[in-house]
Amino acid sequence: MSSGLVQMREAQDEESGLGALVFYSEFDDPAEWADALRAYLPELDIRVWPEVGEVSEIHYALVWRPPSGFFEPFEALKLVVNLGAGVDSLTGRPDLPDLPISRLSDAGMVAMMRSYILFAVTRYARDIPEFEAAKRLGEWRYIHPRPLSSTKVGILGLGILGSAAAEALAWLGYDVRGFDRREKSLKGVTSFHREEDFGAFLGELDILVNMLPLTPDTRSRIGPDVFSALPQGAKFINASRGEVVDEPALLEALSSGHLGGATLDVFWQEPLPKDHPFWAMENVFITPHLASITVPQDAARDVAESIRRVHGGERPLHEVNPKLGY
Amino acid sequence: MSSGLVQMREAQDEESGLGALVFYSEFDDPAEWADALRAYLPELDIRVWPEVGEVSEIHYALVWRPPSGFFEPFEALKLVVNLGAGVDSLTGRPDLPDLPISRLSDAGMVAMMRSYILFAVTRYARDIPEFEAAKRLGEWRYIHPRPLSSTKVGILGLGILGSAAAEALAWLGYDVRGFDRREKSLKGVTSFHREEDFGAFLGELDILVNMLPLTPDTRSRIGPDVFSALPQGAKFINASRGEVVDEPALLEALSSGHLGGATLDVFWQEPLPKDHPFWAMENVFITPHLASITVPQDAARDVAESIRRVHGGERPLHEVNPKLGY
Numbered sequence A, B: 001m002s003s004g005l006v007q008m009r010e011a012q013d014e015e016s017g018l019g020a021l022v023f024y025s026e027f028d029d030p031a032e033w034a035d036a037l038r039a040y041l042p043e044l045d046i047r048v049w050p051e052v053g054e055v056s057e058i059h060y061a062l063v064w065r066p067p068s069g070f071f072e073p074f075e076a077l078k079l080v081v082n083l084g085a086g087v088d089s090l091t092g093r094p095d096l097p098d099l100p101i102s103r104l105s106d107a108g109m110v111a112m113m114r115s116y117i118l119f120a121v122t123r124y125a126r127d128i129p130e131f132e133a134a135k136r137l138g139e140w141r142y143i144h145p146r147p148l149s150s151t152k153v154g155i156l157g158l159g160i161l162g163s164a165a166a167e168a169l170a171w172l173g174y175d176v177r178g179f180d181r182r183e184k185s186l187k188g189v190t191s192f193h194r195e196e197d198f199g200a201f202l203g204e205l206d207i208l209v210n211m212l213p214l215t216p217d218t219r220s221r222i223g224p225d226v227f228s229a230l231p232q233g234a235k236f237i238n239a240s241r242g243e244v245v246d247e248p249a250l251l252e253a254l255s256s257g258h259l260g261g262a263t264l265d266v267f268w269q270e271p272l273p274k275d276h277p278f279w280a281m282e283n284v285f286i287t288p289h290l291a292s293i294t295v296p297q298d299a300a301r302d303v304a305e306s307i308r309r310v311h312g313g314e315r316p317l318h319e320v321n322p323k324l325g326y
Helices: A001-018 A030-040 A107-125 A126-138 A160-174 A194-203 A224-229 A247-253 A294-311 B003-017 B029-039 B106-124 B128-137 B162-172 B195-203 B224-229 B247-255 B298-310
Strands: A020-024 A046-047 A058-061 A078-084 A101-103 A152-156 A175-181 A190-192 A209-210 A234-238 A260-265 A284-287 B022-023 B044-047 B058-062 B079-082 B101-103 B152-156 B175-179 B187-190 B206-210 B234-238 B261-264 B284-285
Touching: A030 A046, A030 A294, A058 A294, A078 A294, A107 A126, A107 A160, A107 A209, A107 A234, A107 B106, A107 B162, A126 A194, A126 B284, A152 A160, A160 A175, A160 A194, A160 A294, A160 B029, A160 B106, A175 A194, A190 A194, A194 A224, A224 A247, A247 A260, A284 B128, B022 B029, B029 B044, B029 B298, B079 B234, B079 B247, B079 B298, B106 B128, B106 B162, B106 B206, B106 B261, B106 B298, B152 B162, B162 B175, B162 B187, B175 B195, B187 B195, B195 B224, B224 B247, B247 B261
Parallel strands: A020 A046, A020 A058, A058 A078, A078 A101, A152 A175, A152 A209, A175 A190, A209 A234, A234 A260, A260 A284, B022 B044, B022 B058, B058 B079, B079 B101, B152 B175, B152 B206, B175 B187, B206 B234, B234 B261, B261 B284
Antiparallel strands: none
């Protein structure tokens, strides 16, 4: 047997000792995920809840909003991977085991969020809502375009997704500012991090984009004070979590005309109830929580790498601090 | 006098010998252009038609669709600059003097076109027309998003604006193909240039973007054969010139349902007549010819450089071949 074959056999033996993974999601296709994971870890035993077999063999959980008490039987767990970027549904729960928790943050998800933010910002910067209205009336309504550099876009929250959106907007030619409580340095982006600069950050914006994660600190963080600090007619885009926004305050700012419009992908209650006032508001654009989703083919590579690392005694990729909530 | 001052004085003397420029446009603000040009060429004498003064002093014309016979009195002209990217209104006219003709192609115009194409493509790739309709009905209609890499976008015409759009779309993660009769090499873009590959280029596209200039060769180039070569349900975006498209064929392809939608910035007749069928079509989005405009502050730098070059006996920037029409 050549040394190459010996090495391959050893690698296989090592992977065959990986054990099993339990999958739980009401929204994602288990077969699609299993196929994607097997492409990277053929030896991983993938079990879809509730068909979990011998629980002592299960070392990894890949889950989206599992029911209360879900983790209890899995005493041999070494890693919990959240099936998405937003971990707020995991970090707040009292039954979360004291284990490495990681989240998904793949290139496909970043690309998808970036495209959503570019779309929503450009829709406002290029006066598209005016042309949508003119189209319905059959009117040729010319509005002289402004250079992209004259549109000031603020990104609140410069995590992986927020940073990617900010840098793409700057690359396209927008005047981009960012705010994050950690100091950040992003190409082409004027970044603020001190709380006392928050008002200056907001005070000049044409468009504010919320990219904050939902944590105990950020719940209803975007309220009346934030909206009133924005210039008259500013637009608001929310593609992170509904609960980061004080929804009644947003409604009030839109109704009063202080805000010129909002593009909302996330809400306090989803699906957004049929009788919610947002539906009838001309200046609100609604998408059904899909600004960014996980693409199994892209994300499985990272999940496999995290499993390999934890199996080898290392930390997983994209680890979350449950106390901070991100 | 220091040698630095001598050089500066000589440079001023040289520029003061530049002579005068005549400006003509019914759409652009002469004062804005004069201010922008003076920032680069303070010595240039700028005259707004019809107040042209002594015509023998006029060496440069900066014009948008001047009337027939416009050029005749200006016997000392050395350069005609078209106030825009599309030179079709100039190159076809019989009274065009035999002089260097140049067009505008500034960074601001490129950025603006790029933002329009990204917007229009992303609107389709992210199912936005479905959400626009759902919003009007007050319906939460979830459509599972597809990875950007699964959307195949074809750019027809890889000039400066088409290339910029193609590269930006590829950078964002779309599957981008380009067609141009000249062989092109663009980052992340699969390019075709042979006429016999045109069908293969069209046959797989989700979205076709027309970026061809209007020339005698391209008039009505996009007709029934092109639309029928696209897959069922494909979308069409036109941000170059209306006349490149066979408009009745486009109407037919949209009405029959073979095309899934169109985003149109340009038309055979502009403003689009009130009774044109496009207005009433749900699957047509209309903008009033503003995908890209010239931004004087950005463009004046190039115009000034062209004037300096022609004054010094060189060729101008962005020169056009009137016989080819681009």
